[in-house]
Amino acid sequence: EAGVVQSPRYKIIEKKQPVAFWCNPISGHNTLYWYLQNLGQGPELLIRYENEEAVDDSQLPKDRFSAERLKGVDSTLKIQPAELGDSAVYLCASSLQTSGNIYNEQFFGPGTRLTVL
Amino acid sequence: GQQVMQIPQYQHVQEGEDFTTYCNSSTTLSNIQWYKQRPGGHPVFLIQLVKSGEVKKQKRLTFQFGEAKKNSSLHITATQTTDVGTYFCAGRSSGSARQLTFGSGTQLTVLP
Numbered sequence: 001e002a003g004v005v006q007s008p009r010y011k012i013i014e015k016k017q018p019v020a021f022w023c024n025p026i027s028g029h030n031t032l033y034w035y036l037q038n039l040g041q042g043p044e045l046l047i048r049y050e051n052e053e054a055v056d057d058s059q060l061p062k063d064r065f066s067a068e069r070l071k072g073v074d075s076t077l078k079i080q081p082a083e084l085g086d087s088a089v090y091l092c093a094s095s096l097q098t099s100g101n102i103y104n105e106q107f108f109g110p111g112t113r114l115t116v117l
Numbered sequence: 118g119q120q121v122m123q124i125p126q127y128q129h130v131q132e133g134e135d136f137t138t139y140c141n142s143s144t145t146l147s148n149i150q151w152y153k154q155r156p157g158g159h160p161v162f163l164i165q166l167v168k169s170g171e172v173k174k175q176k177r178l179t180f181q182f183g184e185a186k187k188n189s190s191l192h193i194t195a196t197q198t199t200d201v202g203t204y205f206c207a208g209r210s211s212g213s214a215r216q217l218t219f220g221s222g223t224q225l226t227v228l229p
Contacts, residue, residue: 040126042205042219043160056216091159105150105162106217 002026004109006092012115018080021112025073025094032069033106034077035091043091043108049075050097082116089113119144119210123220131228136193138223140206147211149182149189154222155202163191163204186211196227 005024013019025032030051035043046065048056052072060067064083069075079086093106120143130136140149148167152160164173166182166189173180179192189206203222210216 040221040224042121042123042207042221044219045216048216093160105165106160108159108161110159 004092004094004107006090006109006112008112009110010113010115012117013082014117015084016081018078019082019114020079021077021090021092021114023075023077023092023109025075025092026107029094029096029107030072031095031097031104032075033093033095034067034075035093037089037091037111039088043093046077079114082114084116087114087116119208119216119218121206121208121218121220123206123223125223126221127224127226129226129228130196132198133195136196136200136225138191138204138206138225140189140191140208140220142187142208142210142218144187144210146186146208149206149208150217151180151189151191152205152207152219153202154205158202160205193225196225198227198229201225201227 007022032049034046036046037043045059047060047067049069052069065079067077089111091111092109095104095106122141124139150165151163153163154160164180169186170184171182177194181190193200203224205219205222207217207219
């Protein structure tokens, strides 16, 4: 079974340019997460989807970041315009949340390493 | 908001020595998960603890959840070079059970 797929793996852009990341979760996983990970730090949640609904986007900088998961499967995270401080690894994760058990492990993708020059 | 702190930030051990990382939360947790991230890799789930005082073992790894459900530890016995990586704890607060907050991790280096 394929794991969480992310693309691109690496992206280098100049500041003020737009950038988009794509994530395809594990088949059947209804919950999808986007995290930001800076060097030497743990992942920080940006947004969490349950199916197509964004249920937690409190940490998403909405002035420049946007995300969508239109059909409740794959998802796109966009930054427009990018700033120097956005350089980081953007991780996507998915899990299967059920009504009876909300404590499920998250499966992470390989991440997209963004460098903003 | 909820804060999860880990110590130490870095640990160098000689192969065969033991290793322990500690995780402390500012709030009571409903459960805690541990992940391992190899250099250049992504976090991989290791285990989840739910009950107060719970202890779980995976071969040379022993995980503990504190009685007050505010702290946890991971202990590795007789480290091997394959144990190299960063170990993260991630806690769910009792008030918001679906939100997972990651600690800053402990980076383990094992010297052969």
